[in-house]
Amino acid sequence: MSALSSVTAQLTGTLGPDRVITDRQRLRTYECDGLAQYKVVPGLVVLARDADDVRTTVRACAEHQVPFVARGSGTGLSGGALPQAEGVLVVMSQMRQIREIDIENQRAVVDPGVINLQLTGATSPDGYYFAPDPSSQSVCSIGGNVAENSGGAHCLKYGFTTNHVTGLDLVTPAGELVEIGGTAPDPPGYDLLGALVGSEGTLGVVTSVTVRLTRLPQEVRTILAGFRSIDDAGAATSAIIAAGVVPAAIEMMDALAIEAAEAAVHCGYPDGAGAVLVIELDGHAADVAGEFDEVMHHCQDNGAFETRVAADDVERALIWKGRKSAFAAVGRISPDYIVQDGVIPRTALPTVLRQIADLGAEHGVRVANVFHAGDGNLHPLVLFDDSEEGAVERAEEVAGGILDLCITNGGSITGEHGVGSDKAKYMPRMFTEDDLDTMQAVRCAFDPDHVSNPGKVFPTPRLCGERPGRQQGAHPLQEAGVAEVF
């Protein structure tokens, strides 16, 4: 009997057959997440109802050394929830209850399967919301947001998921349920919350999330500004930030992205724009008014030839429609595309965008740029036609080259989509072996047997060494270097 068969038999017995999927056809539903280029049919799916189910499942896996992968709504874009053929996929989407809303202390406790916008829906009647806003927020789960440390257009002002999580319940890879953090700020001991948020499922399975709620702004003002060039739009962005204004969002789109959006949703962006900025201000009415004057001034000062201000929610929605539909809209001008995700220091924007254009030209590949300009988080869309010989390879080369540009310009290989299955191979371009070993030492502390979402994040998982230190000067990280698990 294989290890997986033992786990299957054990879990079917303890959880009951309706919690456990073994039918090949049904298993296929879970073969990928939002990054469809990688597909693996899981060996077994468990539909967890509560933390006990998760603990039971993880314990069975630990006992038989069977890998497990947790999955929320499956909207991730780096293949972080890609299953294992000989492993268990723990589906968290049925754990979808909001456990507690404490408006006075601005906290909520939710199951990991709770949908991002579901929490905002439940708290907005009281004037609060959950700030992280990935574009998948109407379907993605908060557990998934925690795993990937999700961001969104409004992260410039409000930060990433990690800035909004104050506590987690976690089933460790050994099957222990521990509480990390809580509702109080700055608890004593190591701040493991930070390490867990964004750990992409490699340190265990989160079964409860305590989040900070944010006050809904009194006023929101949305500005659309058309510029002749990316350089002008970049200069305006820098001027706004340098003035000390922190807009809720500053989004940029280049000419090709604008063309795609116009073709798809007729958003009516300024004619002849080489770039547009969508700038959103929010907060107290008086604050917004003051910031608005500054933003308009810096846009005009840096060559904005047209600016529009949304007069109401309908006009605001139209401005955002162009931006939000841009990814899908690119389908109108290209049969296939890769969504890349990288970060650069904001001030390197003009340089990197020129380098991206050069790189595309060199390979005969078109690249549309849609990005969070305020914090330098790029989302280049690399266009290709799969029916053309060698097109996908060229596109992948350009997509990879863009990450190299991000690194050499002082940035990083992912802004908010995560490393997952997709970018593990790029990690050594960014980190030294010592750096990666230090991270993996932490992984070994939680998951010495590499059963928790193995194969993600790290390109070469390392054997978690023998107890070191008795030999003088030796260190687990150095010792581990001699052997690779896979």
Add this chain to the structure above:
Amino acid sequence: MSALSSVTAQLTGTLGPDRVITDRQRLRTYECDGLAQYKVVPGLVVLARDADDVRTTVRACAEHQVPFVARGSGTGLSGGALPQAEGVLVVMSQMRQIREIDIENQRAVVDPGVINLQLTGATSPDGYYFAPDPSSQSVCSIGGNVAENSGGAHCLKYGFTTNHVTGLDLVTPAGELVEIGGTAPDPPGYDLLGALVGSEGTLGVVTSVTVRLTRLPQEVRTILAGFRSIDDAGAATSAIIAAGVVPAAIEMMDALAIEAAEAAVHCGYPDGAGAVLVIELDGHAADVAGEFDEVMHHCQDNGAFETRVAADDVERALIWKGRKSAFAAVGRISPDYIVQDGVIPRTALPTVLRQIADLGAEHGVRVANVFHAGDGNLHPLVLFDDSEEGAVERAEEVAGGILDLCITNGGSITGEHGVGSDKAKYMPRMFTEDDLDTMQAVRCAFDPDHVSNPGKVFPTPRLCGERPGRQQGAHPLQEAGVAEVF
């Protein structure tokens, strides 16, 4: 030859005798940090000039299994830099250079010994500053701020040190120099920065810190409001926060603290006040104006019988003088006192303050309260007279009891002073054994031999177990439970 003698000989040879202090009289200078109730003369002191010195020292210690403790300016209030008699104290205060200031990207790179206000001094001509503001900021080091995750009066709006650090260079306890984080937001891999900031020297020695710079506010407005009772002041605080205003600071002092401050610095706080609030607003002029109206409204609505607004910097300084001198001022009304540090949910303030008063009355001990009301960070001052029989024991019982009150009301045992030597014994009141084991598993990943600031934070250090997992279901954390190192 003892292990320490070997290390001493080795370091005297490699670093030179002027970097190494062995003279007992000179060693005594370093016997304690800001918490003078614990004293240990270090076995050896190394004055590090650069990261290489730190690496050399740590490697020698690792080789001979000799414990080491890093020390910045020695202002910590939890005994985090308490030396080891048979160990090495690595003094970082000579590494005091600001390496880089990048105004455009709002970043600076500093040596760990750089003084908190030194960085603000260097960046304020360009309109920026380093936001964390512990009251020791004119002398404390940024490396120490990182070790303790220091906060200050303005953390309500600006967050703790952890919110302002984007990268660290760290010498691991095995003597490897690794880079954690950098200048880009949200780098891939585990966010170990969060775990390192506030780890109180137990995971290695930081040799470089990359920090975020914050724009100096255009306008600052400081309000002093007198209330008849703590309850009224607490209600005003809650109303302000609930309205969505985030002041830079909301500080509260009770009648006894006001009495002490008046006796010492004649700050002229409102006569007959049972509590005062010091509220500071900062930001764009228009924002501050709008928030000011709201704050005044909520103060008056909740029983403020007198409000004053600082007309200029002199008046502002006078308002803050009362608050900032409160700790020292307590010396005017009591020969001795313990400064406690705890956190509670802001909404529990009135309840906990009543419970503290009851606890003090029960033991015949006076307690003055000075605290960051906005985020529920309490600093009760427990007064006693050491010349009275049993007084110190009673005071310590009350100080400990206050922490219990913090825990039972959903808070924590330290807000910003850290656990250090002082509060390790309280950790099991807050965390389960599994929780502490999970933290210590991370400690073992970095420091399996417990040489990096041992005896701090954790009440019972655990043996870092054998490689687990080959036995089915076993786990290092469980196995480690059987043996204690000390």
